[in-house]
Amino acid sequence: MALIFGLTALEVNTQLILSVCIISTMVADMMDQPYARSLVQCDVPVNTTEGAEFSGSKLCGNRLHVIGVGAEVSGWGQSFGNAGRLFITLFLSGLADYGRRRAALLGQFLATLSAVLFASAQFLPTSLSFPSYILGKGLQGMSGLGILQEIITGDVALQLNDTVAVYGRRQVLHSCILVMIVPINLYVQWVEMTDFTYISAVVVVLNLSALTLLSLFFPETLTSKKEKKDIRQFSILGLVKDEIQNFRSLIQSHDYISLRMAEEVVSKMAALDAIGLAFLMANFNFSQFDALVFTSLPAILGGVSLSWVVPRMCRQFGHKIVMKSCILYYRLSGCILAFLQPFSFLGIPMPLIGLALHLPLSGIQAVGQGIEIRLVQQENNAKFQAMCQMLGFLCGSITSGLYPQLFNAEASTYGGKVLPYAVSAFINALSIPVFLFLTGPMMLAECEKVDKEATAKAL
Numbered sequence: 001m002a003l004i005f006g007l008t009a010l011e012v013n014t015q016l017i018l019s020v021c022i023i024s025t026m027v028a029d030m031m032d033q034p035y036a037r038s039l040v041q042c043d044v045p046v047n048t049t050e051g052a053e054f055s056g057s058k059l060c061g062n063r064l065h066v067i068g069v070g071a072e073v074s075g076w077g078q079s080f081g082n083a084g085r086l087f088i089t090l091f092l093s094g095l096a097d098y099g100r101r102r103a104a105l106l107g108q109f110l111a112t113l114s115a116v117l118f119a120s121a122q123f124l125p126t127s128l129s130f131p132s133y134i135l136g137k138g139l140q141g142m143s144g145l146g147i148l149q150e151i152i153t154g155d156v157a158l159q160l161n162d163t164v165a166v167y168g169r170r171q172v173l174h175s176c177i178l179v180m181i182v183p184i185n186l187y188v189q190w191v192e193m194t195d196f197t198y199i200s201a202v203v204v205v206l207n208l209s210a211l212t213l214l215s216l217f218f219p220e221t222l223t224s225k226k227e228k229k230d231i232r233q234f235s236i237l238g239l240v241k242d243e244i245q246n247f248r249s250l251i252q253s254h255d256y257i258s259l260r261m262a263e264e265v266v267s268k269m270a271a272l273d274a275i276g277l278a279f280l281m282a283n284f285n286f287s288q289f290d291a292l293v294f295t296s297l298p299a300i301l302g303g304v305s306l307s308w309v310v311p312r313m314c315r316q317f318g319h320k321i322v323m324k325s326c327i328l329y330y331r332l333s334g335c336i337l338a339f340l341q342p343f344s345f346l347g348i349p350m351p352l353i354g355l356a357l358h359l360p361l362s363g364i365q366a367v368g369q370g371i372e373i374r375l376v377q378q379e380n381n382a383k384f385q386a387m388c389q390m391l392g393f394l395c396g397s398i399t400s401g402l403y404p405q406l407f408n409a410e411a412s413t414y415g416g417k418v419l420p421y422a423v424s425a426f427i428n429a430l431s432i433p434v435f436l437f438l439t440g441p442m443m444l445a446e447c448e449k450v451d452k453e454a455t456a457k458a459l
Contacts, residue, residue: 007169007173008160010156010159010160010219010221011156011160011166011169013217013218013219014152014153014156014218014219014221015153015156015169015170015173016173017210017213017214017217017218018104018145018148018149018152019173019174019177020206020209020210020213021104021107021108021111021145021149021210021214022145022149022174022177023177023181023206023210024111024115024203024206024207024209024210025111025140025143025145026177026181027181027185027199027202027203027206028114028115028118028140028203030181030182030185031185031188031196031199032074032077032078032137033070033071033074033277033278033288034056034188034189034193034196034288035121035122035133035196035200036070036071036073036074036077036133037056037057037066037067037069037070037074037288038056038057038058038122038193038194038195038196039057039059039070039073039121039122039126039129039130039133040056040057040059040060040065040066040069040070040073041057041059041060041126042059042060042061042062042065042066044060044061044062044065045061046058046059046060046061047061054192054287054288056070056192056194056288057070057194058194058195059126064282064409064410065409067278067281067282067409068278068282068407068408068409068410070278071274071275071278071404071407071409072404072405073130073133073134074274074404075274075275075400075401075403075404075405076134076400076401076404077133077134077136077137077138077400078137078273078274078396078400079396079397079398079400079401080134080135080137080138080141080397081137081138081140081141081396081400082141082392082393082394082395082396082397082400083138083141083393083397084137084138084139084140084141084142085141085142085144085146085147085389085390085392085393085396086390086393086394086397087142088107088110088141088142088143088144091144099220099222100148100151100152100155100220100221100222101214101218101219101220101221103144103148104145104148104152104214104218105211105214105215105218107143107144107145107148108143108145108207108210108211108214109211110139110140110142110143110144111139111140111143111145111207111210112204112207112208112210112211113139114136114137114138114139114140114142114143115136115140115200115203115204115206115207116204117132117135117136117139118132118133118136118137118139118140118200118203119136119196119200119201119203119204120132120136121133121136122195122196122197122200141393144389146389147385147386147389150385150389151381151382151385151386152221153166153167153170154373154378154381154382154385155221155222155378155381156221157370157373158373158378158381159221165370166370167366167367167369167370167373168307168311168363168366168367168370170366171307171363171365171366172307175307178296182296185292185296186289186292186293186296189287189288189289189292189293190289192287192288192289246383247383247386247387250380250383250384250387251387254376254380255442256375256376256439256442256443257376257380257384257387259434259438259439259442260372260384260388260439261387261388261391262434262438262439263431263434263435263438263439264388264391264392265391265395266427266428266430266431266434267428267431268391268392268395268396268399269395269398269399269427270334270424270425270427270428270431271395271396271399271424272399272403272420272421272424273400274399274400274403274404275403275404275407275420276295276351277291277292277295278404278407278409279341279351279407280294280295280349280351281409282409282410282411283342283349283417284344284349294352295351295352295355306359306360306362306363307362307363307366308363309360309361309362309363310322310326310360310361310362310363310364310367311363311366311367314367315454318447318448318451319367319371319447319448319450319451320444320447320448320451323364323367323368323371323443323444323447324440324444326361326364327364327435327440328432328435328436329361330358330361330364331428331429331431331432331435332432333354333357333358334354334425334428335425335428335429337350337353337354337357338418338421338422338424338425338428339418339421339422339425341354341417341418341421342414342417342418368443371443371446371447371450372443374446374449374450375442375443375446402423403420403423403424406419406420406423407419407420
């Protein structure tokens, strides 16, 4: 029976608690780059006169230097975070086969430890502040909360036999979380904070709260005795060996999963998340507050206001034609817009125009996940999600270091400014034939089945 906001009892006990876990990591991620910039030091003194330009650091007055070094340090933090995710995903995905609840508790415990180390960076000597920051991000990555959420959501979706709706409700829930968190984060950016003592304390408290809720109320979602393994047979070395063999077997035996892995590599290698805010600040003279506001608005507007567009189009015109059109539009437009990033149109920076052009596609992820879980099935879902996450983490550990290195906050030429985006566009272009000729046909065939089922229900 549906409860408040349309969630079932199972979703309340899983998705709401997982949301607290996600909130704790989201708050840390939102202050990631400002916090990294606050640790930068140089020989230029900070201008403390009223109305002076905010550099972002209490130890350096050179704004562009702070932006560049902050992006690099943040990038290394993200790189270590992705390396940590890659390391732990193999372990957690296997542990999840012995019970989802146990894996979730371990992941949140690691997240809590990371919050403590992350918060301590500002109190350490300068020579230790960056390593503490980077190691804290690495431990956060080792929590594996992202893959656990995907695995548990897949369990819930298949138990309720309503895959698309469950993923859709989860997306709406996450969008509501953004609505609550983003204004708080915007305030922190607006006051141009360089002392993060209280904010980091909040992150630690949130993590402790999430750990408490998990231990007290979180149910076991792996209910099938056939799929659940006996914890008494648990062995770390044996688990890793078995998982590697399982991944290999799954790739060899499942055509869609093997091709989907190739597509995942291409799409993740094109991700430019590590330099988005820094690019706006350096090339369009945005303050950190302005940059965050104008990049957060699409997430809020798209997630809450426009998440219904793609699902409604699918119901009206069919999943097959809508999914194909939306995916090709997103990838083609992304390649073109990459070379226009340093420019403005009618006074609006092209990065913001690109975000606005993709707003109507905000609901495509939920629909795509609902289709994909049907192709993968529950018995393969944990391993499939683990492989996707691991490839994403591997690629992220590379791109989080690569693109900040290519990014030059003090660049004055078109080539110098557009270089990281040009590299990303070239890689992104490869994802188009991968979809058209490899993964797309199978996904679209499943979309056609969904359309036939919907037509049969309507009769």
